[in-house]
Amino acid sequence: MSAYLDNAATTKPSPECTEAILSALQSNYGNPSSLHSMGLQAQLMVDAARARIAAALSVDAGTILFTSGATESNNMAIFGTAARYGKRARRVVTTTVEHASVRSAFDTLEAQGFEVIRIAPEASDAEFAEKFAAAVNENTCLASMMLVNNETGHILPVKAALTAAKKKNPKLITHCDAVQGFLKIPFSASDLQADLLTVSGHKIHAAKGIGALRYQKGVKLQPLLYGGEQEKGFRPGTESVPLIAGFGAAAEAMRKTLEPRRHHAQSLRTECIAQLLLLDGIRIHSPEHGSPFILSFSVQGLRSETLLHFLAEREIYVSSGSACSKGKQSGVLRQFGVPDALADSTIRVSFSAENTSDDIRMLTEAIAIAQKTLIHKR
Amino acid sequence: MREIILIKYGELALKGLNRNTFEDVLLRNIRRRLKNVGAFSYAKAQSTIYITPEADTDAECSALLDAALPRLKKIFGIAALSRALACEKDFSDIAARAIPYLQDVLSNAKTFKVEAKRADKAFPMKSPQICAELGGVLLSHFHHLKVNVTEPDVIVTVEIRDTNAYIHAAKERGAGGLPVGTAGNAMLLLSGGIDSPVAGWMMAKRGLRISAVHFAAPPYTSERARLKVEALCEKLTPWCGSMAFYCVPFTEIQEVLRRECPEEYFTILMRRLMMEIAQQIAKIDDCGALITGESLGQVASQTLHALTCTDAVAKIPVLRPLIGLDKTEITDISRKIDTFETSILPYEDCCTVFTPRHPKLRPKLDEIEAAQAAVNWDDMVAQAVAGTTKKIFALHVTENGGGILI
8 A cells, every 4th residue: 555645746647637648649649730620629629728727727718828847837937027028127026935947047037137036935924925015116027926835835925915016016027836726725817916827737637748827918928939839939839739638637627626625635634733743753844724735844853865765665655845856955944934953854745635544644653663763863 | 901990908018928818808808898889800919909890881880980989998908099091011002091091180280200110020111111101102192291200290100010001190098907807806885976986997997897885774775876876887887897786785784883882983883894794795796805985084984093993894905096086086087987977966875864973083993893892793794695686787888888877
């Protein structure tokens, strides 16, 4: 028996997704740009998937661009905006807790001469949003804030921050990396006041290699790539019809189950916290009102990598910190007030609808054994 | 007449009566190395190995040589190698062929000289005469060239051998050293860091056949860390030939050490136990020495006192080729032999759980032995040896003659 508790890293593709991918590979393999009927069939599949992603975000289908994933969407949003709107407005605002694909993009803008303001989280959401908006001035072209932090599950005050920021500078383009919130917590793109919004397929039971960028009508982006007219010329290259179809199918299935899945995750998370707190030396880092799908905690004295391998030997799969950073510490935990000594012992478990109480029991029992048998840090 | 490769073996030629054995081993290593490149015929005479591609067309022949050269450059025991054109033993043939063959290299040079080696003393012209006449032919064809006998851009060499004459102009340095397998077998303690692969490479260069032993301590060390060490083995095979890799289960020993022994001695005791296990496996693998990547003073366990304590365990020689090198010198070699990128992959084992906060810099052997005696290690060591897994890494060849990354 195994327990896959690493759903913030990636999820198992849903049956709807794999079926749609297979069908696109086996029977509908036309190029959407081909003028013949097979091309048209492929085009229709892409359109249908686009409509499904749009429905999941409560937006118009004409505002969804497919990309190779969230990293590309984030890069496209940040560099595309800076190139288009940043010739005179040389200031950009973001937070200190973004995913690497946003953080590194801003670091690169900084190297190109942009003034990058990075706002750290505050204890109160209102204060955080206020500080974020205060950093925006008339010279700011872009403000970006993630919706759900991938390492801790903190939900950031995106709506308040972006609304206030836009009030300060109506010309401001706003971006939200919503990867860990998409189809996990309820929101609509327009409600968040995000002109640009990033989502990813493989975090919602679709395949790896597919994502989308939602843009507000009227926003002009400089493309990252040049070529054909696909995705309105914003993202040239033959569409990955199978992955797009799978993404659409997964999103459709997930959209219908958002509420029950959210409650399921919430109860697993509550149960997990309760069982963990029966053990000694556990510190929970995730906030009470964070994403129900992510739980970050440390097991004092054990190095997270050692514990992770110990758990993996028992077919229990979790992350240390964030899976993207493969052992490198991102510094995000510190921003949320986790002391460095504990950051080294931090484990992230993340849930999906497939998890059960048995998984939680396996996890907490194994941690109890680890605490007794593994060598502790000096 | 086609192009061939001439292999010169420097140091090897000095080996008196053993020379034949050395030559045979080198030739065997070369054959193995080129086996899956294509068909070649081999001949040896007068401290030279002649490698002739068996090909139907000039283009095929040239492609075979292109593929063979980078591989040959990684074979220890070769001092220098060059592509050469085989000619009839007739001056007019030599002169006629030299012009088109040397076209590229001489067009790009300003100065040159000709050297002649007349191994076949029956050849009617003497060496100075060959040099002078061929020089004249080349000067009359390449008008921009000047002769410079002290520091020429290009040295054109003509060798008059038993069956043929050979012309070559671009001699390249080989890997040097002695053929792998001529100096015996040794067991390399391979950690996954930068130093130990370099140490293995250096000793293979002195003719040792290398096996490697690695200590894995899951869950403190990860599967990825072990795969990284295996990738390093694979990267060494173009130089060292096929290699046996032993992986020792070391978790229990580390845990007991941590629980039962004084913190400040942890690393030294661990290294002593590693040495003990390594030499037991060395015996099984018919190795006459251990090799480590230690460099004097680099870390606390590599001070003279610490080395004394680890060496006391060894009943066979412990070779430490990096002992006098700085980290930058070691890193330079690791880049050259293409292990650096793999060595720095971030799958460090979780040694920090075990590493003492304040290791003893000047441990005394009697103290260390007393600390070790607090536990009976024999069963644990025997168990570790019995649980050791073996994997053979065959000579790994890719298109460019290098190893691969994981």
